[in-house]
Amino acid sequence: xxxxxxxxxxxxxxxxxxxxxxxxxxxxxxxxxxxxxxxxxxxxxxxxxxxxxxxxxxxxxxxxxxxxxxxxxxxxxxxxxxxxxxxxxxxxxxxxxxxxxxxxxxxxxxxxxxxxxxxxxxxxxxxxxxxxxxxxxxxxxxxxxxxxxxxxxxxxxxxxxxxxxxxxxxxxxxxxxxxxxxxxxxxxxxxxxxxxxxxxxxxxxxxxxxxxxxxxxxxxxxxxxxxxxxxxxxxxxxxxxxxxxxxxxxxxxxxxxxxxxxxxxxxxxxxxxxxxxxxxxxxxxxxxxxxxxxxxxxxxxxxxxxxxxxxxxxxxxxxxxx
Amino acid sequence: xxxxxxxxxxxxxxxxxxxxxxxxxxxxxxxxxxxxxxxxxxxxxxxxxxxxxxxxxxxxxxxxxxxxxxxxxxxxxxxxxxxxxxxxxxxxxxxxxxxxxxxxxxxxxxxxxxxxxxxxxxxxxxxxxxxxxxxxxxxxxxxxxxxxxxxxxxxxxxxxxxxxxxxxxxxxxxxxxxxxxxxxxxxxxxxxxxxxxxxxxxxxxxxxxxxxxxxxxxxxxxxxxxxxxxxxxxxxxxxxxxxxxxxxxxxxxxxxxxxxxxxxxxxxxxxxxxxxxxxxxxxxxxxxxxxxxxxxxxxxxxxxxxxxxxxxxxxxxxxxxxxxxxxxxxxxxxxxxxxxxxxxxxxxxxxxxxxxxxxxxxxxxx
Numbered sequence: 001x002x003x004x005x006x007x008x009x010x011x012x013x014x015x016x017x018x019x020x021x022x023x024x025x026x027x028x029x030x031x032x033x034x035x036x037x038x039x040x041x042x043x044x045x046x047x048x049x050x051x052x053x054x055x056x057x058x059x060x061x062x063x064x065x066x067x068x069x070x071x072x073x074x075x076x077x078x079x080x081x082x083x084x085x086x087x088x089x090x091x092x093x094x095x096x097x098x099x100x101x102x103x104x105x106x107x108x109x110x111x112x113x114x115x116x117x118x119x120x121x122x123x124x125x126x127x128x129x130x131x132x133x134x135x136x137x138x139x140x141x142x143x144x145x146x147x148x149x150x151x152x153x154x155x156x157x158x159x160x161x162x163x164x165x166x167x168x169x170x171x172x173x174x175x176x177x178x179x180x181x182x183x184x185x186x187x188x189x190x191x192x193x194x195x196x197x198x199x200x201x202x203x204x205x206x207x208x209x210x211x212x213x214x215x216x217x218x219x220x221x222x223x224x225x226x227x228x229x230x231x232x233x234x235x236x237x238x239x240x241x242x243x244x245x246x247x248x249x250x251x252x253x254x255x256x257x258x259x260x261x262x263x264x265x266x267x268x269x270x271x272x273x274x275x276x277x278x279x280x281x282x283x284x285x286x287x288x289x290x291x292x293x294x295x296x297x298x299x300x301x302x303x304x305x306x307x308x309x310x311x312x313x314x315x316x317x318x319x320x321x322x
Numbered sequence: 323x324x325x326x327x328x329x330x331x332x333x334x335x336x337x338x339x340x341x342x343x344x345x346x347x348x349x350x351x352x353x354x355x356x357x358x359x360x361x362x363x364x365x366x367x368x369x370x371x372x373x374x375x376x377x378x379x380x381x382x383x384x385x386x387x388x389x390x391x392x393x394x395x396x397x398x399x400x401x402x403x404x405x406x407x408x409x410x411x412x413x414x415x416x417x418x419x420x421x422x423x424x425x426x427x428x429x430x431x432x433x434x435x436x437x438x439x440x441x442x443x444x445x446x447x448x449x450x451x452x453x454x455x456x457x458x459x460x461x462x463x464x465x466x467x468x469x470x471x472x473x474x475x476x477x478x479x480x481x482x483x484x485x486x487x488x489x490x491x492x493x494x495x496x497x498x499x500x501x502x503x504x505x506x507x508x509x510x511x512x513x514x515x516x517x518x519x520x521x522x523x524x525x526x527x528x529x530x531x532x533x534x535x536x537x538x539x540x541x542x543x544x545x546x547x548x549x550x551x552x553x554x555x556x557x558x559x560x561x562x563x564x565x566x567x568x569x570x571x572x573x574x575x576x577x578x579x580x581x582x583x584x585x586x587x588x589x590x591x592x593x594x595x596x597x598x599x600x601x602x603x604x605x606x607x608x609x610x611x612x613x614x615x616x617x618x619x620x621x622x623x624x625x626x627x628x629x630x631x632x633x634x635x636x637x638x639x640x641x642x643x644x645x646x647x648x649x650x651x652x653x654x655x656x657x658x659x660x661x662x663x664x665x666x667x668x669x670x671x672x673x674x675x676x677x678x679x680x681x682x683x684x685x686x687x688x
Contacts, residue, residue, distance in 0.1 A: 033615070156510075
């Protein structure tokens with residue numbers, strides 16, 4: 001694995017020395033306690049006003065790395081944090097290189113290239129100054145319970161070397177007051193990781209993967225704490241080389257489910273496990289789902305049995321089993 | 323039901339108060355019972371049954387028995403002690419708090435008691451370990467959690483614990499546990515989207531003038547029962563609060579702590595005190611407490627590294643088979659006789675027939 005080649009950092013193949021990676025734990029000032037959410041974003045201006053406020057409230061710090069947005073994502077990032085009164089918790093930076101799309105394009109790129117997903121992730125997480133980190137997407141919105149859960153675990157984790165899995169559910173938006181929530185998929189991916197030499201990114205087949213020591217602790221949060229926004233009028237699969245890239249492997253079950261739900265809804269069919277939700281007048285459907293519908297839904301939340309690869313990795317997967 | 327946000331609270335019927343649960347946190351022997359007891363007198367509901375009063379707390383604990391049992395079980399699951407000085411213990415109790423079955427159980431219990439009253443008070447010395455769990459339970463029951471953390475000088479808490487609980491762990495361990503508890507309780511009660519606020523209350527202030535102190539708590543946390551308490555409840559409050567309850571007057575110097583622990587404890591107490599002042603809950607104090615928490619974590623890690631041999635030795639003792647060949651005890655004519663540990667005067671009171679029976683059971687001739 002090339003990511004471990006350097007003890008203090010790694011250099012890229014292209015010689016862009018300004019974007020060489022210095023591991024944050026080797027810095028003279030060291031790491032401080034707390035958690036940082038790291039968002040690598042491209043054209044997420046529509047979602048960030050929903051994503052950032054709960055994340056800024058629950059984390060010690062939020063790092064947004066823009067990667068070539070053309071829709072005003074950096075400006076929306078700044079204005080959203082300011083409107084929430086939490087600009088002091090935000091760092092906004094940019095990564096100027098085009099990054100390979102997931103799938104075949106990614107597989108073709110060397111992991112020490114600035115165009116590699118794994119190099120990009122390593123560079124992003126090298127900017128973190130806290131001892132713990134959460135990988136986060138620019139379209140993932142925490143519910144009220146999700147926000148309090150991450151807010152508490154974010155400081156409780158301290159120096160403990162544990163992974164945290166966060167289940168999420170696709171929320172397919174049809175305008176501002178109507179959406180479809182997919183609870184047909186049981187999906188809990190590993191989002192929380194300590195910052196340290198045991199937990200860096202390297203290359204997997206379709207995307208990057210974070211290294212872990214053996215054995216490693218892992219805990220999972222309950223279902224119903226996070227939704228992933230999907231726009232029925234948008235191109236939700238632009239970051240993939242093509243649909244054939246996730247057509248066969250078990251690893252891509254979640255992506256295939258998203259493809260199936262997205263296309264069924266566009267064709268006017270509501271698949272099993274998908275809930276149609278209308279927001280009350282004057283309330284955005286994202287706010288309704290994350291602040292009312294999901295927090296008050298009966299527990300245990302009825303979630304389907306389609307399981308993703310990360311769930312398989314932990315055979316005893318149940319909420320909170322460490 | 324009316325929308326509480328659009329109604330004058332003073333015009334509300336208690337049946338229409340917004341659902342709220344007051345969590346009284348802090349180290350044991352810090353006045354948590356006095357605070358919870360006062361809240362109960364002023365109209366907040368302590369879920370029944372309660373833990374019975376005893377000699378350590380003759381005025382009662384105002385603790386729901388279910389909460390005590392629930393926390394005891396969860397602490398055992400997490401392998402955490404009530405007085406635990408390990409910073410990482412917070413993750414262990416936090417981990418248990420993420421479990422869906424525990425969230426369901428806790429929320430269901432809260433729901434049943436909201437059917438009795440819309441303002442509850444929950445107190446237990448173990449509570450701080452599970453604030454995250456209770457916060458979730460409040461969210462799930464449509465309630466607002468609010469927090470009151472009691473503050474008492476650490477030397478008095480330690481002195482009180484040693485007196486009342488016959489604690490043999492030593493001052494340094496108890497003070498370290500106090501530091502761990504208070505530094506992390508402060509962190510755990512910082513503003514969260516679900517919360518309705520927090521207060522820090524000095525035990526001394528509560529005993530000195532409970533009316534002023536509880537009104538500040540009621541106003542800050544918008545506790546309707548406190549704001550609308552009647553005269554008889556106030557009289558009961560005066561009957562309940564006994565300024566002589568604060569019997570300990572030990573100072574930190576009396577504990578002869580390791581210097582760094584002494585310094586951290588004094589600084590932490592100084593910062594926590596600021597939180598008890600009006601408008602004292604500021605980012606500057608949070609920042610100072612963050613640094614103290616970090617310093618305590620470092621100190622604990624150093625102590626843990628230095629004392630590693632003690633841990634290894636303890637592990638070896640645990641692994642050692644309890645049965646098997648071992649040194650044979652030296653035979654002694656009377657050393658193993660349990661009866662010889664009983665004073666002669668008492669032995670004489672046992673009837674001869676019974677003495678014979680006991681000798682027979684022990685396989686002894688005489």
